[in-house]
Amino acid sequence: MKNLVILGAGTAGTMMANHLHHELKQPDWQITIIDERNEHHYQPGYLFLPFDIYTPDDIVKTIEEFIPNDVTLLKRKIERIVPTENKIQLKDGAELNYDILIVATGAKIAPEETEGMGGKEWQKSVFDFYTFEGALALRNKLRDWEGGKLVVHITEMPIKCPVAPLEFAFLADSFFKHKHMRDKVEITYVTPLSGAFTKPKATEALEHLLHEKGINIESDFAIEHVDNENKTIVDYGGREIPFDILVTVPTNKGDALMERSGMGDDLNYVPTHKATLQSKDYANVFVIGDASNIPASKAGSVAHFEAEILTENILRYVKDEPLKEEFDGHANCFIETGGGKALLIDFNYTHEPVEGSFPFAGIGPLRLLKESRMNHMGKLAFRWIYWNVLLKGTHIPFVSATMSESGKNYN
Amino acid sequence: MEKTIAGKTIAVNEEGYLTDFSQWDESVGKELATEANIDLTPRHWEVLKYLQKEQQNQIALSIRRVGKSGVVDIKEFYSLFPNAPLKTSTKIAGIPKPASCI
Numbered sequence: 001m002k003n004l005v006i007l008g009a010g011t012a013g014t015m016m017a018n019h020l021h022h023e024l025k026q027p028d029w030q031i032t033i034i035d036e037r038n039e040h041h042y043q044p045g046y047l048f049l050p051f052d053i054y055t056p057d058d059i060v061k062t063i064e065e066f067i068p069n070d071v072t073l074l075k076r077k078i079e080r081i082v083p084t085e086n087k088i089q090l091k092d093g094a095e096l097n098y099d100i101l102i103v104a105t106g107a108k109i110a111p112e113e114t115e116g117m118g119g120k121e122w123q124k125s126v127f128d129f130y131t132f133e134g135a136l137a138l139r140n141k142l143r144d145w146e147g148g149k150l151v152v153h154i155t156e157m158p159i160k161c162p163v164a165p166l167e168f169a170f171l172a173d174s175f176f177k178h179k180h181m182r183d184k185v186e187i188t189y190v191t192p193l194s195g196a197f198t199k200p201k202a203t204e205a206l207e208h209l210l211h212e213k214g215i216n217i218e219s220d221f222a223i224e225h226v227d228n229e230n231k232t233i234v235d236y237g238g239r240e241i242p243f244d245i246l247v248t249v250p251t252n253k254g255d256a257l258m259e260r261s262g263m264g265d266d267l268n269y270v271p272t273h274k275a276t277l278q279s280k281d282y283a284n285v286f287v288i289g290d291a292s293n294i295p296a297s298k299a300g301s302v303a304h305f306e307a308e309i310l311t312e313n314i315l316r317y318v319k320d321e322p323l324k325e326e327f328d329g330h331a332n333c334f335i336e337t338g339g340g341k342a343l344l345i346d347f348n349y350t351h352e353p354v355e356g357s358f359p360f361a362g363i364g365p366l367r368l369l370k371e372s373r374m375n376h377m378g379k380l381a382f383r384w385i386y387w388n389v390l391l392k393g394t395h396i397p398f399v400s401a402t403m404s405e406s407g408k409n410y411n
Numbered sequence: 412m413e414k415t416i417a418g419k420t421i422a423v424n425e426e427g428y429l430t431d432f433s434q435w436d437e438s439v440g441k442e443l444a445t446e447a448n449i450d451l452t453p454r455h456w457e458v459l460k461y462l463q464k465e466q467q468n469q470i471a472l473s474i475r476r477v478g479k480s481g482v483v484d485i486k487e488f489y490s491l492f493p494n495a496p497l498k499t500s501t502k503i504a505g506i507p508k509p510a511s512c513i
Contacts (some may be wrong), residue, residue: 156475192474194495220495222474222485236496238488266479295471 003028004314005098006089007078008255009035011043011391012289012303013104014066017312018393021068034074034088040066042139042386044300047164047336049135050142059385060111064393081261083282100284102313103270104264105255107160107290109134113251114155116199116226126246129168130160142175147184148244153233154191155223157198159252160290160298163345165189166196166206167336168247173213174338188216190233190241199352202345207367209337223244237357254291254300260265269293274349275325277310284317286310295349298324298332304390305330305401311393330403332335332358336381337382340376342366348403354410359398361407368408419440428501428508432466435505440471443503447492451503455491458483468508472497473509 258264
């Protein structure tokens with residue numbers, strides 16, 4: 001019997017377990033998934049917690065309920081991968097051999113990478129919303145905050161879901177309007193990029209929205225430290241931005257397991273072939289989702305598209321066939337813009353988000369890069385789709401893993 | 412598009428970055444530095460050569476990586492190329508603007 005081991009039971013790892021157990025069956029194959037946690041979190045929901053739109057119950061379920069019965073779930077801490085020996089060492093001393101390994105250990109925030117960020121103001125006036133605890137602490141703060149300077153900040157790229165901080169700024173605008181205190185809050189969006197987003201056409205549309213909502217933007221800001229005494233963030237050029245509440249997206253890093261195993265780059269991401277999702281160093285190791293260093297967005301939709309292509313590639317690898325070089329960096333994201341509206345963007349490695357319709361050319365019903373209520377409904381519906389369709393590895397009708405260029409306005 | 416730099420016709424993109432590194436030489440670098448209000452010192456040249464070497468080796472450039480390179484720390488990088496050092500220095504070095512990916 002051969003062993004396929006999946007490290008991480010988050011979005012990407014769970015989808016792979018669900019895809020593969022139909023294909024690699026006992027007694028020929030044993031599939032094992034390892035994750036020390038008990039809970040599976042719908043991470044896009046973290047964005048809604050601070051504004052009391054979702055409650056914790058909406059976004060937390062147990063890991064078990066999404067793992068198929070014939071897949072072994074080990075709730076153990078992983079000490080090290082020994083890729084030269086095809087072996088996993090667990091913290092308790094046990095060892096597991098693998099024939100194929102899938103690394104799906106994700107990415108995490110690392111506030112310790114920036115001086116002062118995890119200091120005495122952490123979760124008092126300096127918050128993150130990329131963790132459950134951070135989003136809840138921020139919710140509690142916002143519930144009775146009386147106003148002042150709200151700074152929404154990105155430390156450095158790449159980050160999980162690059163549009164989430166923009167959505168946070170838009171939702172904050174909407175939240176304070178509802179509370180009739182928007183005039184008491186000054187919102188500033190601070191980014192290391194030259195504009196609101198990485199791609200020119202989307203940047204233009206998003207900056208227009210920031211302007212419309214009276215949100216200031218400070219670009220090209222590479223943070224050096226958080227000054228906890230004076231409540232300011234300071235960049236390497238000496239520029240200072242004061243805050244009463246700082247909502248920051250700290251540096252994102254891959255799992256420290258990669259560092260212990262000598263398999264990561266300087267941010268603990270695993271060097272991965274961007275079209276096949278095979279590790280660059282070990283033929284029987286594949287990497288999916290945020291754990292890889294591929295230049296694609298770190299969003300759940302990307303992991304979803306990757307999972308379809310990776311499943312095919314693993315079956316090809318098992319049969320000793322050449323891998324499909326098909327992953328094109330496809331990402332598809334709703335961007336909440338507040339007031340019950342959202343944008344939708346669809347892009348890949350080579351094509352930036354543009355206007356058009358999705359998923360059907362000329363018909364939609366969703367409009368790309370334009371605010372609409374329908375897009376907002378799509379975003380809210382996505383939570384149901386995530387739990388009931390996406391995690392289970394069921395194909396979402398009409399949405400293909402590789403990007404379609406039809407219905408889009410490229411000039 | 413094309414632009415005359417240091418008396419030569421050079422292919423650049425809409426943001427002014429060279430699209431063909433073989434057209435770069437030190438006189439082009441000097442003129443691009445002047446446009447950015449920078450007087451190039453030997454320290455600047457060390458950093459520019461390092462960036463070009465990394466680009467040749469297809470290593471994705473980021474402020475973090477430059478800061479950890481041992482060639483220059485981030486503070487000095489900012490003092491050499493103020494405001495947006497990576498964008499300014501890569502333009503002068505004749506290499507593509509780092510994507511900062513997404």
